[in-house]
Structure formats: structure tokens, C-alpha cells
Amino acid sequence: MILIKNIDTYKPKHIGRKDILTSFDKIAYISEKINLPLSNFPKSEIIDGSNLMAIPGIIDLHVHIIGGGGEAGFTSRAPELMLTQLTTNGITTCVGLLGTDGTTRNMGNLIAKARSLEIEGLNTYVWTGSYKVPTRTITDSARGDIILVDKIIGIGEIAISDHRSSHPSNDDLIHLATEARLGGMLSGKCGILHVHVGDGKNGINPLFYIRKNSEIPFSNILPTHINRNGLLFKQAIEYAVDGGFVDITTSIRPEGDDDVVDPVVAFQELLKHNVSPYQITMSSDSGGSSPIFDNSGNLIKFGIGSPSSNIEILQNIINAGIPVEIALIPFTSSPAKLLRLNGKGVLSEGSSSDIILLDKNLKIHSVICKGKLMVYNYTPIIFGNFENHSI
Numbered sequence: 001m002i003l004i005k006n007i008d009t010y011k012p013k014h015i016g017r018k019d020i021l022t023s024f025d026k027i028a029y030i031s032e033k034i035n036l037p038l039s040n041f042p043k044s045e046i047i048d049g050s051n052l053m054a055i056p057g058i059i060d061l062h063v064h065i066i067g068g069g070g071e072a073g074f075t076s077r078a079p080e081l082m083l084t085q086l087t088t089n090g091i092t093t094c095v096g097l098l099g100t101d102g103t104t105r106n107m108g109n110l111i112a113k114a115r116s117l118e119i120e121g122l123n124t125y126v127w128t129g130s131y132k133v134p135t136r137t138i139t140d141s142a143r144g145d146i147i148l149v150d151k152i153i154g155i156g157e158i159a160i161s162d163h164r165s166s167h168p169s170n171d172d173l174i175h176l177a178t179e180a181r182l183g184g185m186l187s188g189k190c191g192i193l194h195v196h197v198g199d200g201k202n203g204i205n206p207l208f209y210i211r212k213n214s215e216i217p218f219s220n221i222l223p224t225h226i227n228r229n230g231l232l233f234k235q236a237i238e239y240a241v242d243g244g245f246v247d248i249t250t251s252i253r254p255e256g257d258d259d260v261v262d263p264v265v266a267f268q269e270l271l272k273h274n275v276s277p278y279q280i281t282m283s284s285d286s287g288g289s290s291p292i293f294d295n296s297g298n299l300i301k302f303g304i305g306s307p308s309s310n311i312e313i314l315q316n317i318i319n320a321g322i323p324v325e326i327a328l329i330p331f332t333s334s335p336a337k338l339l340r341l342n343g344k345g346v347l348s349e350g351s352s353s354d355i356i357l358l359d360k361n362l363k364i365h366s367v368i369c370k371g372k373l374m375v376y377n378y379t380p381i382i383f384g385n386f387e388n389h390s391i
Contacts (some may be wrong), residue, residue, distance in 0.1 A: 001021065001022060001023050001028075001042055001043075001044035001045070002021070002022045002044065002045045002046075002047065002353070002368060002371065002373060003019065003020070003021050003022075003034060003036060003044050003045070003046045003047070004019065004020040004021075004022075004047045004049045004054060004355075004357070005019050005034075005046065005047065005048055005049055005050070006018075006019065006048070006049050006050050007019075007020065007049025007050075007052050007053065007054045007357070008049070008052070008053045008054065009030070009053075009054045009347060010053065010054065010055045010056075010324055010325060010328060010347070011056070011346055011347045011348060012055070012056065012324070012325050012326075012328035012329055012332055012333055012346070013325055014324065014325055015030075017032075018030050018031060018032065018054075019031055019032070019033055019034035020034075020049075020054060020347070020355070021034050021036075021044075022353035022355070022368065022371050023353075023371070024353075024371045025352060025353055025370040025371045026343075026350060026351070026352065026353055026371070027347060027348065027349055027350065027351050027352070027353050027355075028349065029349060030347065030348065030349055045373060047357070047366065047376075049357065051359065051360060052357045052358060052359060052365055052366075053324075053357070053358045053359075053360075053362075054347060054355055054356070054357055054358075055324075055328055055332070055347070055355070055356050055358060056328070056332040056333070056344070056345050056346055056347050056354060056355065056356070057090065057091070057092025057093060057332070057344075057352075057354030057355060057356055057367070057368075057369060058089075058090045058091045058092060058093075058310050058311065058314075058331045058332065058356070059091075059092070059093040059094075059331065059332060059335040059336055059339070059341065059344060059345055060086075060091045060093070060094045060095070060283050060284050060286070060307070060310060061094075061095045061194075061222075061247070061281060061283045061335050061339060062095065062097065062157070062194070062224055062247065062249070062283035062284065062285050063081065063086075063091075063094040063095060063096055063097070063283070063284065063285075063286050063287060063307070064078065064081070064096070064097065064098075064099055064285070064286065064287030064288040064305070065080065065081050065094065065096035065110070065113045065114065065117065065124075065287060066080050066081075066096070066098075066105055066109050066110055066113045066287075067079050067080050067081070067105070067287050068098075068099040068100065068101070068287055068288035068289050068304075068305075069099075069100070069101070069288065069289030069304065070100060070101040070104070070289070071100060071164070071289060076289065077101070077104070078287055078288065078289055078304050079287075080113060080287075081286065081287045081307065082384050082386070082387050083117060083120045083121065083122065083382070083383060083384030083387065084375075084380040084382075084383055084384065084387060085286075085307050086117070086122060086286075086307050087121070087122070087367050087369065087374040087375055087380060087382070088364065088367070088375055088380050089307040089308045089310065089311050089364070090310065090311045090356045090364050090367055091122075091284075091307055091310065092122065092123060092354035092356075092367065092368075092369040092370075093122070093123035093124070093125070093341065093344055093354065094117070094122065094123075094124055094125075095124075095125045095126065095127060095153065095339070096110050096113060096114050096124060096125070096126050096127070097110070097126065097127040097129075097130075097156055097157050097194070098110060098127075098129065098130035098131075098136060098157075099130060099131060099157060099196070099288050099289075100130075100131050100159075100164050100289075101130070102129075102130030102131065102132050102135075102136040106136060107126075107128060107136055107137065107138045107145075108138070110126055111126055111138070111149065111151055111152075114126050114151050115151070116384075116385075117384070120382070120384045120385070121369055121370060121372055121374055121382055122369060122370075123344070123352070123354065123369065123370065124151065125151055125152075125153045125339070125341075126149075126151045126152050126153070127152070127153070127154055127155060127156035127157065127194050128142050128145040128146065128149075128152045128154070128155055128156075129142060129155045129156055129157070129158060130157070131157065131158065131159035131162070131164060131165050131166065131196065132159075132165075132166045133158060133165075133166050133168040133172050133176065135155065135158060135176070138152075141179065142155045142176065142179045142180065142183065143179040143180075143182055143183040143186075144183070145183070146179075146180065146183030146184060146186075146187055146189055146191060147183050147186050147187045152189075153184075153189045153190050153191075153192070153339060153340075154180050154183075154184065154189070154190055154191055154192035154193065154194055154339075155176055155179065155180045155183075155192070155193050155194065156192070156193065156194025156195070156196070156222075157194050157195065157196040157224065158173070158176060158193065158194070158195050158196065159195075159196040159198060160173070160195055160196070160197055160198070160200075160202070160204075160206050161197055161198045161199070161200030161201070161202045161203055161204070161205075161206075161232075162196065162197075162198025162199065162200055163198070163200070164198070165196075165198065168206075170206050170209040170210065170213070173193070173195075173206050173207075173209075173210055174210055174213070174214045174216065176193050177193040177210060177214070177216045177220055177221055178214070178216065180192055180193040180220060181193075181216060181217075181220045184220070184340075188340075189340060190219075190220075190338065190339045190340040191220055192219075192220055192221065192222050192338070192339070193220060193221050193222070194222050194224065194247075195207065195221065195222065195223045195224065196224060196225060197223050197224065197225050197226060197228070197232060198225070198228075199228060199229060199232075203231060203232045203235045204223050204226070204232065204235050204236060204239055205235070207221060207223055207239060207244070208239065211242070211244070218242075218243050218244045218245055219245065219338065221244070221245070222245050222246070222247055222281070222338070223236070223239070223244075223246055223247065224247035224249060224283065224285075225247075225249045225252060225285070226246045226247065226248060226249075226266070227248050227249060227252055227260065227261040227262070227263055227266040228249070228252050228260060228261075229259040229260065229261070230259045230261060231259075233261045233266060233269075237269065237270060237273050237275070240270055240273070240275040240279055240280070241273055241274070241275060243279075244279070245279050245280075245281070245338060246270070246279065246280060246281075247280075247281045247282065247283055248263050248266050248267060248280065248281070248282045248283075248330070249263070249282075249283060249284070249285050249305075250263050250282050250283065250284050250285075250309035250310050250312070250313040251284050251285050251286065251305035251306060251309040252285070253309075263282065263313045263316075264313060264316045264317050264320050267280065267282070267317060267322070267330065268320070268322070271322075271326070277326055277329040277330060277334060278329060278333070278334045278337060278338075279334075280329070280330045280334060281330050281331075281334050281335045281338060282310065282313065282330040282331055283310070283335075284305055284306065284307055284309045284310050285305035285309075286304075286305040286306055286307040286309065287304065287305060287307075288304070288305045289303070289304055289305075310331060311364060314327060314328070314331055314362070315362045318362060319362075332345040332346070333345040333346050352370070353368055353369075353370065353371040354368065354369050354370065355367070355368040356368075363378070364378070365377065365378060
């Protein structure tokens with residue numbers, strides 16, 4: 001049990017100063033004042049929240065937990081992410097996925113890593129597939145993966161408008177979206193087709209085609225990287241205004257004179273167009289490479305997405321003047337609702353005890369995940385195997 005005293009609490013809705021008591025992996029009570037019995041009561045950790053703020057743990061729906069990349073050869077394959085790289089940045093739930101390379105990395109590797117992080121203390125899920133179509137699976141079909149493998153919640157990241165994709169046809173995408181939806185219906189999962197959108201001139205036109213020529217609801221398709229260039233972002237605004245869901249990548253940020261749309265600006269613009277924050281999610285693409293190609297398709301440079309990008313962009317959004325209640329939604333309650341992760345993304349009695357404590361400068365002071373204190377006083381206290389106990 002953990003008792004957090006007198007903390008300014010956001011559900012994300014602001015409910016003022018409260019005491020929060022967690023019991024195992026659930027929030028047991030939220031009240032004006034909670035006093036524990038002095039005797040015959042389980043030992044509880046007590047945290048003074050007087051100078052802190054409580055928010056739900058971050059749900060990152062796009063994480064290359066076994067590493068991504070490889071576009072510059074074998075030495076450019078990004079390494080696996082370790083537990084504290086995620087927890088120290090407030091990520092309490094992540095959805096792992098493959099990317100460009102579905103050959104030297106596979107679904108078996110991905111599920112094994114997700115289970116490892118789960119044992120170490122994180123909430124984990126997985127997308128089945130990779131850039132390629134026909135896509136990588138564990139069973140004989142993507143639908144079968146969603147139905148039969150507990151960790152798998154949908155299909156992704158399937159690449160479109162990208163020279164690294166297998167250039168699926170519009171009908172290929174409709175088939176995959178149908179497989180995802182039906183798999184989700186039969187298993188009680190979200191059944192989303194999670195789509196990587198590249199810099200190609202076609203943008204998200206294939207998704208407009210799906211909308212016009214199929215019966216797939218908007219809630220079963222989620223395009224990501226929509227802020228990678230101005231033209232794509234304009235399409236994404238149109239798609240969201242029509243009712244679609246979009247994912248902003250927090251690690252994609254402007255450098256120099258490029259055409260990247262800053263994640264903060266992207267969020268502000270979507271809100272200005274009266275897009276509900278519950279149609280917007282934000283994810284880090286952490287562990288994935290960020291290659292830059294010239295007009296001839298030659299690789300100029302590449303970086304790697306960082307788990308820190310989510311909390312950094314959340315801080316920037318709040319500092320830009322957007323209310324905390326709204327700023328939190330694309331990192332917490334919106335992905336929880338879209339991915340059908342019941343009890344997550346919100347601080348309420350009976351919900352998951354995944355909690356971040358922020359200081360007055362919006363820096364992460366402590367992180368509780370599944371009722372365990374993972375980070376305390378700015379320092380990780382639970383480490384994964386093979387970590388050297390330093391960040």
C-alpha cells in the first residue's frame with residue numbers, strides 16, 4: 001500500500017488536493033483526508049505530496065522496445081530499451097512494435113521483450129506486424145494473433161507513403177483493417193490498424209479511400225507520424241475534422257529549416273479546428289530510428305526516438321498555456337479509451353495504480369506502476385535485469 005498525502009490531483013480533470021491510497025495494483029481511495037489505523041493494518045509507504053502534482057501514468061502506444069532502425073546497415077540497428085528508460089520518463093504502459101526490419105527482428109522477440117518488461121514492473125501490450133504487407137505474424141493470420149495472443153491488441157505499424165514500405169494497395173489496407181476490427185471484436189480488444197505514414201506525396205490518401213469505400217469505423221484506424229511535414233499535417237487536420245483519430249509523434253521536432261510540425265503546434269492547431277482531444281494521441285516512437293533521406297533517397301543521417309520526448313512535450317504544452325486537464329488527455333485518457341485499456345489513463349477509485357508525481361517545475365519526482373514505487377525522489381529504485389543501476 002502507498003498513501004500519498006495532500007497532493008494536487010488531476011484525473012486528468014482537476015479535483016484539487018486529495019489523499020490517494022493505493023492497494024496492490026489499484027487505487028483504493030481518493031479522499032479529502034485518509035488516516036490509516038495505527039495498529040493491525042498492513043505496512044504502508046507514505047509520501048508527502050504537499051509540493052507535488054498527481055497525474056495518470058503515461059500510455060505510450062508506439063515504442064520499439066526491441067529497437068528499430070537498420071536503414072544504414074547492421075550497425076545502425078537500435079538497441080533494446082531498458083526498464084528505467086521508460087519509468088524515469090513517466091511511461092507506465094507501452095505498446096511495443098516492429099518497424100522497418102521485420103526480418104532480423106520478429107514477433108517472437110517482441111512478445112518476449114514485452115513479457116520481460118511486464119515482469120519487471122511495466123504494463124505492456126504489442127502490435128502484430130511490421131512495415132511489410134503481407135505482414136509478420138505469430139499465428140497464421142493477424143486476426144488470429146489478436147484473438148489468440150493475450151498481449152496483441154491490433155495490427156501495426158503498417159507503412160504507407162514511404163519508400164521503405166511494401167506499397168500496399170488500398171484494398172490490402174481495407175483487408176488488414178477488417179482483420180484488425182474482427183480480431184478485436186472476437187477478443188474484446190481495440191482491434192486497431194496502426195498505420196505508419198511516411199514522407200511520400202500520397203500522404204494519408206489511402207485512409208480517405210478506406211473511409212469512402214469500406215464500413216470500417218474511424219476508431220479502428222490510427223495513423224501516426226502525422227506531424228512529419230506540413231502537407232501531411234494539413235491532410236491529418238482534414239481527416240480529424242471528419243472524425244478520424246490521429247497520433248502525433250513527440251520525438252519528431254523541427255530542426256533548422258525542415259518542414260516538420262512541432263508536436264505542441266500540431267496539438268494547438270488540431271484544437272483550434274475543434275478536434276476533440278479524445279481524437280488525439282501522442283507517442284514517442286522511442287527506440288526507433290529517425291532517418292533523414294535526400295530527394296534521391298540517400299540516407300543523410302539518422303537518430304533515435306527517446307522515451308523522454310513524451311514528458312518533454314507535455315511540459316511544453318502546459319508551458320504554452322494549454323490547461324493541464326487538456327494537455328494530459330493525449331498522453332493518458334485518450335489512448336486508454338481508444339485502445340480499450342480499462343482502468344488506465346485516469347486517477348479514480350478502482351482504476352490502475354499507475355501514477356506520476358510531478359514537482360512545481362513539471363519534473364518527474366516519483367512514478368508508481370501497478371502499485372509499486374518505481375521511481376522516487378527523481379531516482380529509479382527498481383531496475384531491470386542487465387541494467388547497471390545508472391541512467
